[in-house]
């Protein structure tokens with residue numbers, strides 16, 4: 001049974017290490033060919049399995065094709081004559097469920113044994129059981145970028161195979177497919193993976209991010225301005241750049257207003273924070289409330305998209321092999337995630353939040369129009385952004401808006417650099433092993449609410465610098481990863497020429 005001792009599933013010992021009175025060597029959920037998901041246990045007597053339990057309220061029972069029939073079984077060690085790693089192959093399941101294909105690709109191991117013939121006990125017959133284990137969940141968007149998602153996965157899959165990083169691959173069939181799958185998985189299912197890998201662009205990454213966080217992540221909402229949601233008549237504030245000296249930390253919606261949201265540990269700005277491996281400060285989560293993901297869970301991205309800003313900002317290159325190597329070598333880096341809350345008034349006049357998350361950029365006005373327009377031309381591939389961008393630019397539409405924001409003074413912000421007062425050589429561009437990202441972000445001093453009202457061509461908020469080949473320095477040249485800051489880009493109505501500049 002060497003195959004089992006190979007680290008495949010050996011880490012899942014029960015707390016007392018015993019099973020059925022025998023010393024339990026391991027117990028884990030695996031897939032059994034022709035059957036489905038089973039709890040497999042190895043003790044000193046042999047291997048035994050039983051259908052994986054599906055709690056009544058477990059929404060994933062359909063997704064995972066869990067088996068209902070009695071398909072428990074066992075093999076005595078003394079009857080096993082061989083066990084082999086069969087490498088990569090497909091497992092067939094009994095049921096076809098709504099999202100998954102009947103055949104699932106995964107790493108396999110086969111146990112060969114003998115069994116006595118039912119009709120004549122003296123005749124021994126061959127039996128074999130093929131088990132599969134999923135460790136990495138890979139989503140491949142076949143439509144991303146130039147439609148090369150599957151080809152890109154084909155290039156990097158051997159790296160995962162060689163590194164014995166087992167992967168269960170889902171080729172997405174529609175927009176929202178990955179989001180639906182990830183959000184409908186139970187934490188238990190997610191915790192059976194070491195991580196998720198997206199093969200696609202920033203859109204697929206953000207979609208999976210939302211699938212992971214929307215139903216699981218509990219935190220306070222971002223700060224709101226003091227007079228937020230006041231009726232227009234009550235709002236007598238001046239039109240431009242009103243300043244008010246207020247502590248940012250006081251502007252979370254009253255907790256009593258949101259009794260279902262448990263309070264979690266936050267820094268003074270309400271951000272749940274943790275330190276990355278490198279000691280850099282991050283606003284991601286390590287919180288008791290957030291039982292998923294387990295500590296070693298990773299979220300990787302292999303570039304196959306149109307712009308791939310997240311990959312360029314994190315690895316410094318738009319190269320699938322570089323990203324695959326980062327993933328199999330277990331490298332990690334902390335990223336800020338922006339929570340975008342849209343407050344909607346419901347039919348019965350209650351104000352309710354609609355929450356989304358992004359790791360890259362949020363835009364209104366020009367950016368929103370370009371995205372909406374470009375979706376009509378997805379068939380063009382990445383060129384659609386040039387086409388839709390030019391159309392939107394020529395249209396030159398501006399929007400009336402009022403933007404309130406907390407102007408955070410941090411030791412990581414460099415207003416001179418942003419306003420173009422610093423020469424390029426003096427700017428600290430975020431690269432691999434960036435010193436700024438490695439410095440703990442301690443000095444976020446009290447902030448002011450500022451306000452800007454008027455006609456805007458575009459309103460953008462960048463979480464990262466958003467570099468791409470067209471904009472090598474990014475939209476925000478001196479943005480850093482995991483600095484806890486959102487960079488606001490406000491462009492008021494101006495001439496075409498000025499906007500282009």
Ligand SMILES: Nc1ncnc2c1ncn2[C@@H]1O[C@H](COP(=O)(O)OP(=O)(O)OP(=O)(O)O)[C@@H](O)[C@H]1O
Pocket residue numbers: 141142143144145146172173174175176177199200201202203204205207304305306307308
């Ligand atoms: N099979 C599919 N068919 C159509 N759309 C899909 C499919 N799978 C995923 N998508 C959607 O495509 C969107 C964009 O995907 P992705 O980010 O991988 O590519 P992209 O070309 O970089 O696009 P973008 O620039 O919008 O990020 C995702 O938000 C996702 O919802």
